[in-house]
Amino acid sequence: MKPLIQATIAIIIVCALLLFAANRLETAGSQGSKDTITVYNWGEYIDPSLIDQFTEETGIQVIYETFDSNEAMMTKVEQGGSAYDVAVPSEYMVQMMIEKDLLIPLDHSKIPNLKNIDPYFLDLAFDPKNKYSIPYFWGTVGIVYNPNLIDDHLTFTTWEDLWDPSLKDKVFLVDGAREVMGMGLNSLGESLNSKDDELLKKATDKLITLSPNIKAIIGDEITPLMINNEAAVALTWSGQAADMMWENEELDFAVPKEGSNLWFDNFVIPKTAANIDGAHAFINFMLDAEISAQNNDYVGYSTPNAAAMALMDPEVIEDERFYPGEDLRDKLEVYENLGLKWLGKYNEYFLKFKMSIR
Amino acid sequence: MKKLSAASKIYLIIVFIILYAPIFYLIFYSFNSGGSMNNFESFTLEHYKAVFEDSRLIVILINTVIVALLSGLISTIIGTLGAIGIVSIKDAKMRNILLSLNNVLIVSPDVVIGASFLILFTMIGVKLGFTSVLVSHIAFSIPIVVLMVLPKLLEMNKSLIDAARDLGATKRDVLTRVILPYIQPGIFAGFFLALTYSLDDFAVTFFVTGNGFSTLSVEIYSMARTGISLTINALSGLIFLITVLVVIGYYFVANRAKRVSEEVQR
Amino acid sequence: MTNRVSKGSLFPYCLWILLFVIAPIALIVYYSLLDLEGKFTLSNYQSFFSPAYIKMTFTSFWYAFLITFFTLVISYPTAYLLTKTKHKHLWLMLIIIPSWINLLLKTYAFIGIFGLYGPINAVVEVFGIEPKQILFTDFSFIFVSVYIFIPFMIIPIFNSLDKLNPTLIYAARDLGASSFTTFRRVVFPLTIDGVKSGIQVTFIPALSLFMITRLIAGNQVITLGTAIEQQFLVSQNWGMGSTIAVFLIIIMIIIMLVTGQRKGGRA
Numbered sequence: 001m002k003p004l005i006q007a008t009i010a011i012i013i014v015c016a017l018l019l020f021a022a023n024r025l026e027t028a029g030s031q032g033s034k035d036t037i038t039v040y041n042w043g044e045y046i047d048p049s050l051i052d053q054f055t056e057e058t059g060i061q062v063i064y065e066t067f068d069s070n071e072a073m074m075t076k077v078e079q080g081g082s083a084y085d086v087a088v089p090s091e092y093m094v095q096m097m098i099e100k101d102l103l104i105p106l107d108h109s110k111i112p113n114l115k116n117i118d119p120y121f122l123d124l125a126f127d128p129k130n131k132y133s134i135p136y137f138w139g140t141v142g143i144v145y146n147p148n149l150i151d152d153h154l155t156f157t158t159w160e161d162l163w164d165p166s167l168k169d170k171v172f173l174v175d176g177a178r179e180v181m182g183m184g185l186n187s188l189g190e191s192l193n194s195k196d197d198e199l200l201k202k203a204t205d206k207l208i209t210l211s212p213n214i215k216a217i218i219g220d221e222i223t224p225l226m227i228n229n230e231a232a233v234a235l236t237w238s239g240q241a242a243d244m245m246w247e248n249e250e251l252d253f254a255v256p257k258e259g260s261n262l263w264f265d266n267f268v269i270p271k272t273a274a275n276i277d278g279a280h281a282f283i284n285f286m287l288d289a290e291i292s293a294q295n296n297d298y299v300g301y302s303t304p305n306a307a308a309m310a311l312m313d314p315e316v317i318e319d320e321r322f323y324p325g326e327d328l329r330d331k332l333e334v335y336e337n338l339g340l341k342w343l344g345k346y347n348e349y350f351l352k353f354k355m356s357i358r
Numbered sequence: 359m360k361k362l363s364a365a366s367k368i369y370l371i372i373v374f375i376i377l378y379a380p381i382f383y384l385i386f387y388s389f390n391s392g393g394s395m396n397n398f399e400s401f402t403l404e405h406y407k408a409v410f411e412d413s414r415l416i417v418i419l420i421n422t423v424i425v426a427l428l429s430g431l432i433s434t435i436i437g438t439l440g441a442i443g444i445v446s447i448k449d450a451k452m453r454n455i456l457l458s459l460n461n462v463l464i465v466s467p468d469v470v471i472g473a474s475f476l477i478l479f480t481m482i483g484v485k486l487g488f489t490s491v492l493v494s495h496i497a498f499s500i501p502i503v504v505l506m507v508l509p510k511l512l513e514m515n516k517s518l519i520d521a522a523r524d525l526g527a528t529k530r531d532v533l534t535r536v537i538l539p540y541i542q543p544g545i546f547a548g549f550f551l552a553l554t555y556s557l558d559d560f561a562v563t564f565f566v567t568g569n570g571f572s573t574l575s576v577e578i579y580s581m582a583r584t585g586i587s588l589t590i591n592a593l594s595g596l597i598f599l600i601t602v603l604v605v606i607g608y609y610f611v612a613n614r615a616k617r618v619s620e621e622v623q624r
Numbered sequence: 625m626t627n628r629v630s631k632g633s634l635f636p637y638c639l640w641i642l643l644f645v646i647a648p649i650a651l652i653v654y655y656s657l658l659d660l661e662g663k664f665t666l667s668n669y670q671s672f673f674s675p676a677y678i679k680m681t682f683t684s685f686w687y688a689f690l691i692t693f694f695t696l697v698i699s700y701p702t703a704y705l706l707t708k709t710k711h712k713h714l715w716l717m718l719i720i721i722p723s724w725i726n727l728l729l730k731t732y733a734f735i736g737i738f739g740l741y742g743p744i745n746a747v748v749e750v751f752g753i754e755p756k757q758i759l760f761t762d763f764s765f766i767f768v769s770v771y772i773f774i775p776f777m778i779i780p781i782f783n784s785l786d787k788l789n790p791t792l793i794y795a796a797r798d799l800g801a802s803s804f805t806t807f808r809r810v811v812f813p814l815t816i817d818g819v820k821s822g823i824q825v826t827f828i829p830a831l832s833l834f835m836i837t838r839l840i841a842g843n844q845v846i847t848l849g850t851a852i853e854q855q856f857l858v859s860q861n862w863g864m865g866s867t868i869a870v871f872l873i874i875i876m877i878i879i880m881l882v883t884g885q886r887k888g889g890r891a
Binding site for chain 2: 003004007008011012014015018019021022025026038042043044045048063064065066067068072075076079080081082083219220221223224227228239240243246247299
């Protein structure tokens, strides 16, 4: 009995001490200010020094919370119980959140820096007139590959290159129904937003013929594998490809000419917001040319901020792999919200494909 | 007691090497001046410096430890009492039903637990944050405690309790002087594994947290998309080192105290 | 008299069962009866009996069985030998500590260790064997899963071995039993409760493993846990996800009732 009581007391004392320490640290950080906003973003998706700078300039404290998937984030916003002032969902999720009435319309007069954004990225189908959202970063889906590990003639200017017999057991796919099914549809020359059962079946059959080439279907772990030369070819998002290429200079990235996906991560103000003015101030701050340029430098994804691009290293913004030219841009499609029924179908076919690998 | 044979020693050494291999791998790369867990470039301590400069990360770490310790403690108390209660039930069917219910949370994937707890908390109107996370961690740690305490209770000799009662022990005495000391290893096992459950959990915590409260797991998982920084490796290395030192230190201090008290009794 | 103590001790536990087991089960069952538009339906249950899900159920079972088997085979001798060491409780603690480091980080470390340029292949190369991709194979998947569950298996077995009365073993030996017979007839039966406990805390969660199926097995192993995860977080079909969860719970309860404890029942 004695050791049990001793252990209990020890745990309570340790907890009390830690609680005290945490409180000290938190009050030391916040300088007693009451004006706060909560930003809900992907992990490591902002330059943390900018948060401090924002607080210095405006006196608004930032509570930074992170999520790892759009759907999980939406569930949290939908259920409420916690105040999120700014969130950063992807474009199809913006559309879904608009439909579910989870967003507050933006007051453009409070975001003068909106003028910095390249008009090409404004007023898109998922959010007409940018009533609810402003793009933060954007990118494509393409193929990252290591030229030293594969045949020279493969440059992935076409999706067909993935089917090349020399790639047996060398291809990695990202674990996303939209991405993989989209690739299947694109390779047939069809839209990646198709709502046609026959076409989806055809795309799945086409994908199943790819099975012998597939090594694995994985998620974010593809990054270390590509960097380490463990994987030769991977279907992935341009942003992650940029991260990989930063670490491993052998790698190259291509978006096949048949077309691919164009995605956006966007600032929105969810219905749960408690400090709407603060949220606008934060978004406006992040859109500032200099701030945005600094942030782009840290995150390394493609930016829609034209004013920031003018301040950035020309080598970065002239890289056609991440800032594709007009002709390829025209081939890129943004994911439309398919509705749950079709989303389910896409996943069903994707599952069928996944189970065919072995 | 016989000494361990060479073969046995080698077996144990291999088991320990495997258990610690990934941890040493992590720690090795925490000294990498390159940005990731591959291609060791050169030695640096910058990631350790970064840990101490990031007060947000330290607060998150402290939160994680508090939640783990408190949820471990409370779930151990509830789980131990529950196990004692379950064993005392005479009806075998009833007992098996309770045990099945006990295991529901172990078999359910975290998303299901997380989502249903989130709905539960918002229905009741609990503000998401420290309390909701702590309560959830207690909830999903209880079954493991029960499963750790149960075998010890079943092993316990029934005549031991009867003898104690015949000698005029009160019900309280039976609990504190007979049952608890006997099942103590099970209780500690339950507590330590509850810590494991709590420290490892991502999905449940993600769903039930809010208002700025975060734990290390949530931070680490949400970094996956853009790459986990080596700061996290450095932090894990520090946690590991401190834990090992505390455990070894505590073990020897406790052992010495035990020997001293034994000598005094003599 | 103790009976009443014990019944009273059940109160907080039963409260927990009510709030955090019964209520969530009720929610899950409720959701499993809803289709995408939120209307009542039994179609989710119908779709569970499709070849894809049946196959997944068997895959889950098979791998959970393999994982439990190998975990037991490795853990029992470890626990046995640990009880014979000098600082046995310290060593036991050192078995638990690795499980306190974040699982995702450890899995990333395994990706590095198993990689083509990782330490294992480096060692293999010294012996003149071609480096091989160990990741995304059954071996790596089971290895990492066993790694995760080892502490959960060792501890209960250690606890039941630890208090084993050595005189029993000596007695058996004196009566002429070989060490194997002693083990089979005396030691093992006395530790059966610990083993059972270890099997439960390994097999049951192994049924619903999900993260490692992607990270280490590259989705070549698809279990019910993965499917639930996908339904909740990707398809956002909570109805179907809940249905699979209901089946998982039913399967678990059947296992519990079949292997259930018949002894006990202390007054």
